[in-house]
Amino acid sequence: MTSRETRWPETLGIVLAAGKGTRMKSKRPKVLHPLLGRPMVEYALRAVEQALGSKPVLVIGHQAEVVRNALGPDRAHYVYQDPPMGTGDAVRRALEAIPVDQIQTVIVTNGDMPLLRAETLQALLQAHRAHLGPITLLTVIRPESQGFGRVIRDADGRVLAIVEEAHATPEQRAIRELNVGVYAFDARWLVTNLPRLPLSPKGEYYLTDTIALAVQQGLEVRALPMDDPTEALGVNTRGQLARAARAMQQRILERWMQAGVTFIDPDRTYVEDTVTLGQDTVVWPDSYLIGKTVIGEESDIGPNTYIRDSRVGDRCRIFASVIEEAVVEDDVDIGPYSHLRKGAHLARGVHMGNFGEVKNAYLGPGVKMGHFSYIGDATIEEGVNIGAGTITCNYDGERKHPTYIGAHAFIGSDTMLVAPIRIGEGARTGAGAVVTKDVPPYTLAVGVPARVIRRLPRPKPSEPLE
Numbered sequence: 001m002t003s004r005e006t007r008w009p010e011t012l013g014i015v016l017a018a019g020k021g022t023r024m025k026s027k028r029p030k031v032l033h034p035l036l037g038r039p040m041v042e043y044a045l046r047a048v049e050q051a052l053g054s055k056p057v058l059v060i061g062h063q064a065e066v067v068r069n070a071l072g073p074d075r076a077h078y079v080y081q082d083p084p085m086g087t088g089d090a091v092r093r094a095l096e097a098i099p100v101d102q103i104q105t106v107i108v109t110n111g112d113m114p115l116l117r118a119e120t121l122q123a124l125l126q127a128h129r130a131h132l133g134p135i136t137l138l139t140v141i142r143p144e145s146q147g148f149g150r151v152i153r154d155a156d157g158r159v160l161a162i163v164e165e166a167h168a169t170p171e172q173r174a175i176r177e178l179n180v181g182v183y184a185f186d187a188r189w190l191v192t193n194l195p196r197l198p199l200s201p202k203g204e205y206y207l208t209d210t211i212a213l214a215v216q217q218g219l220e221v222r223a224l225p226m227d228d229p230t231e232a233l234g235v236n237t238r239g240q241l242a243r244a245a246r247a248m249q250q251r252i253l254e255r256w257m258q259a260g261v262t263f264i265d266p267d268r269t270y271v272e273d274t275v276t277l278g279q280d281t282v283v284w285p286d287s288y289l290i291g292k293t294v295i296g297e298e299s300d301i302g303p304n305t306y307i308r309d310s311r312v313g314d315r316c317r318i319f320a321s322v323i324e325e326a327v328v329e330d331d332v333d334i335g336p337y338s339h340l341r342k343g344a345h346l347a348r349g350v351h352m353g354n355f356g357e358v359k360n361a362y363l364g365p366g367v368k369m370g371h372f373s374y375i376g377d378a379t380i381e382e383g384v385n386i387g388a389g390t391i392t393c394n395y396d397g398e399r400k401h402p403t404y405i406g407a408h409a410f411i412g413s414d415t416m417l418v419a420p421i422r423i424g425e426g427a428r429t430g431a432g433a434v435v436t437k438d439v440p441p442y443t444l445a446v447g448v449p450a451r452v453i454r455r456l457p458r459p460k461p462s463e464p465l466e
Helices: 040-052 064-071 087-096 118-129 187-196 209-216 238-258
Strands: 011-017 057-060 077-080 105-110 135-141 149-153 159-163 177-186 221-225 269-271 287-290 306-308 322-324 357-359 374-376 378-380 391-393 403-405 416-418 421-423 443-446 451-455
Touching: 011 040, 011 087, 040 064, 040 105, 040 118, 040 238, 057 064, 057 087, 064 077, 077 087, 087 105, 087 187, 105 118, 105 187, 118 135, 118 177, 118 221, 135 209, 159 209, 159 221, 177 187, 187 209, 209 221, 238 269, 374 378, 416 421
Parallel strands: 011 057, 011 105, 057 077, 135 221, 269 287, 287 306, 306 322, 357 374, 374 391, 378 403, 391 416, 403 421
Antiparallel strands: 105 177, 135 177, 149 159, 149 177, 443 451
């Protein structure tokens, strides 16, 4: 991190993400485990960034380069902790890389707390600025400890220390106010006192020991209880990851419902954090909206629909189908049991019925593709009718070849279009035709192999094309 070249804010955010996460039982770094479309640590980084208005420092250690490569070099100011020697050592390393004379306040949080909100960090910062002491910490009151340390207070309610669960007495373990590991510090006090932290029996320096240091110096430590206990959920196991996902899913769906989206059964709907939904869209049960998917307004999605990294327009109806890396314009009707694969593009007003598949192909405005057809590597112009069982035979065993169908053509049922092939405007193929040569505009081709048997009348300029 090139700290001397960086203009640092008055309030610095540090996110700790150097741990191994052994309880996850995974080869993947814990903070990179996905949570509704984003790595877990991304939520922590985003909360700090939104609360403070500046790029956070991310302390990484275990599989550091894997974490950095996954997030990108510009996502945070990276600091390395190797070997891992506890949270106190992690913060010390971060501050050694930064000109602290530019910084007044340090916010410290954790990369495995994805549910912590920016608003909560802002409240912590405001509470810290409202008193003269060097430390303000977030706490949560709940019966389940999740391994968090206990907040020890005196008879007047003043914070005296944090006792880690492993070192707590039975009386201390009965305390329900827990330290969640999120702090606001006076920067200069923190830099002065980090070297004074005692070495634990495990050979680590705990940031929690700063509380006792401040109390010994006669300084005030304040604790801010959190309003929503779910924000304090840390993720150390797969079970806790699932709990965090459920809580985050509820939060995401609530946000979209407030924006005018209807979920028929929220408990049976999966919507990732990266998805965008339009007003008055209805999402039916057992639907999965994944990745960078955008759904327009007044669309009906599902039931039993999977959409990933796709754009769907307004007033679309997608029923029991799979859409992957595709574009669907306005007023399109799809399904049931259809599949849009990568590169599929359905223009306005397309109808795609049951058991159809489209891959790397453009279907122009008003195309009708009723059922049981495969269209791949093709361009189909406006108003074409594709009969049941039509297949573009686009692969010869070595290369893919294109198919072109001109506007208002009519492709008969069970037609095989052996690419490369061009079907002219207004042309027709008979049922069961195997088309191996181009079909001129306004002609009829039938047979195996298909041959042109007659010309078709061109529509008069005043006649509407169907």
